[in-house]
Amino acid sequence: MSRIAEIAAALAGYDPKALSVEGVLAFLEQLAAPPSDMPCEDVPLRDALGRVLGRDIVSPFNVPPHDNSAMDGFAFDGALLERASDSNGDLRLRIAGTALAGAAWRGEAGAQDAVKIMTGAVMPAGMDTVIPQEFCTVEGAQVRFPAMALRRGDNRRLAGEDLQAGRAALCQGDRLGPAALGLAASLGLTTLPLLPRLRVAYFSTGDEILNAGEAPREGAVYDSNRYTVFGLLARLGCEVVDLGLVRDDPATLAATLQRAAREADAIVTSGGVSVGEADHTRAVMQRLGDMAFWRIAMRPGRPMAVGLIPRSEPADGHAVLFGLPGNPVAVMVTFLAFVRPALLQRMGCNARARASAPLLRAISATAIRKKPGRTEYQRGFVSARPGALPDVRIAGNQGSGVLSSMVEANGLVVLHHGQGNVAAGEQVDVMMFDGAL
Numbered sequence: 001m002s003r004i005a006e007i008a009a010a011l012a013g014y015d016p017k018a019l020s021v022e023g024v025l026a027f028l029e030q031l032a033a034p035p036s037d038m039p040c041e042d043v044p045l046r047d048a049l050g051r052v053l054g055r056d057i058v059s060p061f062n063v064p065p066h067d068n069s070a071m072d073g074f075a076f077d078g079a080l081l082e083r084a085s086d087s088n089g090d091l092r093l094r095i096a097g098t099a100l101a102g103a104a105w106r107g108e109a110g111a112q113d114a115v116k117i118m119t120g121a122v123m124p125a126g127m128d129t130v131i132p133q134e135f136c137t138v139e140g141a142q143v144r145f146p147a148m149a150l151r152r153g154d155n156r157r158l159a160g161e162d163l164q165a166g167r168a169a170l171c172q173g174d175r176l177g178p179a180a181l182g183l184a185a186s187l188g189l190t191t192l193p194l195l196p197r198l199r200v201a202y203f204s205t206g207d208e209i210l211n212a213g214e215a216p217r218e219g220a221v222y223d224s225n226r227y228t229v230f231g232l233l234a235r236l237g238c239e240v241v242d243l244g245l246v247r248d249d250p251a252t253l254a255a256t257l258q259r260a261a262r263e264a265d266a267i268v269t270s271g272g273v274s275v276g277e278a279d280h281t282r283a284v285m286q287r288l289g290d291m292a293f294w295r296i297a298m299r300p301g302r303p304m305a306v307g308l309i310p311r312s313e314p315a316d317g318h319a320v321l322f323g324l325p326g327n328p329v330a331v332m333v334t335f336l337a338f339v340r341p342a343l344l345q346r347m348g349c350n351a352r353a354r355a356s357a358p359l360l361r362a363i364s365a366t367a368i369r370k371k372p373g374r375t376e377y378q379r380g381f382v383s384a385r386p387g388a389l390p391d392v393r394i395a396g397n398q399g400s401g402v403l404s405s406m407v408e409a410n411g412l413v414v415l416h417h418g419q420g421n422v423a424a425g426e427q428v429d430v431m432m433f434d435g436a437l
């Protein structure tokens with residue numbers, strides 16, 4: 001049985017002509033499972049930004065390595081706070097020396113002494129509490145401060161409170177952001193073991209499409225999809241292979257698909273997946289690959305193709321093909337809803353990294369018309385409101401060829417399968433672009 005038929009057979013209620021968004025996601029989760037034998041490569045920290053970690057990084061020591069001060073001030077034994085202070089409630093301690101950050105203090109201090117201490121300096125032995133210097137009065141060799149507001153252990157950072165020796169600081173499948181780079185650096189690492197970058201080939205199809213720079217022609221439009229797809233893939237950290245604009249000719253389409261399968265792990269195409277008469281795209285995909293052609297209960301983005309295009313070199317295998325509909329907004333919506341999560345999975349991202357774009361709740365500023373029985377993605381602009389849920393305003397023109405409203409929007413309102421009309425003031429879910437676009 002083909003892999004596509006196998007996945008289809010295992011999914012309850014699978015109907016390629018009326019697939020729900022959830023059905024597509026369940027299907028792709030099977031199709032885009034990462035290979036079990038992905039090699040790791042050591043990569044300098046700065047080049048690791050946005051990439052996927054190949055194995056757990058276990059902390060070899062505590063971070064911070066010692067108890068240390070969180071404030072510039074005076075360190076002392078917190079047990080003294082319970083000692084009778086003077087009639088003003090002040091504690092008065094002898095200053096035994098100064099502990100600077102960067103080296104342990106080696107002076108001698110008695111149990112009743114304080115040590116002047118800098119932020120980050122190691123706590124002197126027997127001392128566990130710090131009073132910030134702005135609350136202190138230095139009187140000759142003594143420091144005086146109010147004891148009342150302080151509790152034992154205040155303003156001290158414990159050894160290992162950030163990372164504990166022997167515990168995983170970063171996990172296999174994490175997608176590395178700025179904080180993860182910093183955390184790796186705090187372990188003294190200069191490189192990280194990473195999974196290979198995913199190579200994704202992409203091309204546009206259609207005889208009515210013009211390359212940027214070509215002279216305008218009646219009835220033709222410029223290829224915008226190749227640029228939005230490039231941007232979407234680049235934001236995901238993929239290595240991209242631009243295979244250009246492919247005319248509606250079976251031999252060229254076949255050669256391009258085969259080249260894409262040789263050169264890449266995944267392929268993203270746009271156009272030619274609906275039922276138009278002049279389209280050879282579907283037929284060529286069907287002939288070369290193990291394919292499914294879907295009609296999805298969603299708007300925009302109803303027609304979509306997925307499958308596996310086999311290759312015999314460099315080694316036996318296949319590339320996962322995502323055949324997106326031609327309409328420019330449908331391309332972006334199907335990418336965000338399906339291709340993005342599938343590629344993150346194929347890259348080896350763990351569940352935490354794949355859940356990085358949660359839906360936001362917002363109040364719809366206007367009424368929205370919506371038919372139950374399909375998922376709709378409407379372009380909207382979300383504005384923050386102090387002390388309240390953000391509100392979202394739907395863009396005026398929701399046509400699936402209207403890319404300008406995608407530029408103006410900062411998120412997609414997701415109107416779920418069973419949902420009907422939305423009244424002004426009702427809460428809706430929004431997929432924010434930040435991080436993805």
Ligand SMILES: Nc1nc2c(c(=O)[nH]1)N[C@H]1C(S)=C(S)[C@@H](COP(=O)(O)OP(=O)(O)OC[C@H]3O[C@@H](n4cnc5c(N)ncnc54)[C@H](O)[C@@H]3O)O[C@H]1N2
Pocket residue numbers: 204205206208209221222223224225226270271272273274275276279301302303324325326327328330400401
């Ligand atoms: N009888 C039916 N007609 C259509 C259906 C349907 O179910 N039954 N679905 C409609 C929907 S929804 C979409 S989306 C499109 C998808 O069709 P294709 O994937 O075959 O795409 P094309 O026909 O090639 O193009 C559609 C549209 O998009 C423009 N386009 C295509 N490529 C680009 C590009 N690279 N840059 C800019 N614009 C592009 C193209 O000019 C067309 O206007 O089918 C509907 N029809």
Ligand code: MOO
Pocket residue numbers: 298299300301302303325327330400401
């Ligand atoms: O994919 Mo089509 O609207 O749904 O443009």
